[in-house]
Amino acid sequence: MRQPKKIICLAVDDEPLALSVLEQYIDRVPQLQLAAACNTAVEALSALQHHAIDLLFLDIQMPQWLGADFIKTLTDPPKIIFTTAVHKFVVEGFEENAMDYLLKPISFDRFIKTVNKVMETDLSTTPTQNLFTEKETTDPHLYFRADRKMIKVSLADILYIESLKDYIRVVTQTKNIITRKSISSLEETLPPQAFIRIHRSFIIALNKIESYNSEMVEVAKKKLPISRMYKHEVGRVLKLEA
Incomplete structure (x- = not known):
C-alpha cells in the first residue's frame, strides 16, 4: 500500500x-x-x-x-x-x-x-x-480516584502536579484533585514531550508555562521552584542560559 x-x-x-x-x-x-x-x-x-x-x-x-x-x-x-x-x-x-x-x-x-x-x-x-x-x-486523559469516585482529567487541562507526601495534588484549569499516589509513579505515565519534572515536589505542563528563569517556573501565576537535582534537564528543555 x-x-x-x-x-x-x-x-x-x-x-x-x-x-x-x-x-x-x-x-x-x-x-x-x-x-x-x-x-x-x-x-x-x-x-x-x-x-x-x-x-x-x-x-x-x-x-x-x-x-x-x-x-x-x-x-x-x-x-x-x-x-x-x-x-x-x-x-x-x-x-x-x-x-x-x-x-x-x-x-x-x-x-x-x-x-x-x-x-x-x-x-x-x-x-x-x-x-x-x-x-x-482522541483527547489523552487519565483517571484519578478522589471523593469515592474515578475522575477523568484531560492531559491538556493539567497545569501542574504537586507532591503531598503520600498524595498528589493535580491542578487543572478548573479544579484541584487530591489523590493517593506518588508523584514518581505518575511521572512515568505522563508524555515526556508535554510534561517535565522540575522539583521533587512538582511536575509542570510545558505549554502552560507563563515565565521562567534558572530558579523558577511560573504557571497559573504561581512560582514553582526548580531544584538542583532537575536543573540540568530543565535547562536543556527550556534552553536556559548557564
Whole structure:
C-alpha cells in the first residue's frame, strides 16, 4: 500500500519554549515532518531556500522582522499557520492570507484541529479525508480516584502536579484533585514531550508555562521552584542560559 506523502513543516518562533512545543507536537504526528526550527525570520528565509516547505508555523510578533512583514517578501509562500500570544494580532495574520492561527499557550488538541482544517482546504495536494485517525485525535486523559469516585482529567487541562507526601495534588484549569499516589509513579505515565519534572515536589505542563528563569517556573501565576537535582534537564528543555 502506498504511503501518504509527508507534510514538510517549518516552525519559526523567537521564544525557545514556544518553538520547543511546536517541535514536540509536529514530532507526535506521523503525517508531519519537521524540516527546520528557526528562532528568526532570517533563519526561516534560508530554510525556505533549502527545503520544499508545505506548511509554515510562524510567530506573528518577532524582533527585527515581524512575521506578517516576512510573509510579504515571499513570492510563493507555503500554507501558513500564524502563532501568537495576543489575540488582537490574529486579524493582522489573516490579512496576510494565513490559513489559520494558534493562540498560545497551544494545546495539542487545537494544534491537530488547525492542521486538519488547513490541509483540507487544498484538494489539489491533500486527500479530502481527515489527515489524522480518530485514535490520534482522541483527547489523552487519565483517571484519578478522589471523593469515592474515578475522575477523568484531560492531559491538556493539567497545569501542574504537586507532591503531598503520600498524595498528589493535580491542578487543572478548573479544579484541584487530591489523590493517593506518588508523584514518581505518575511521572512515568505522563508524555515526556508535554510534561517535565522540575522539583521533587512538582511536575509542570510545558505549554502552560507563563515565565521562567534558572530558579523558577511560573504557571497559573504561581512560582514553582526548580531544584538542583532537575536543573540540568530543565535547562536543556527550556534552553536556559548557564
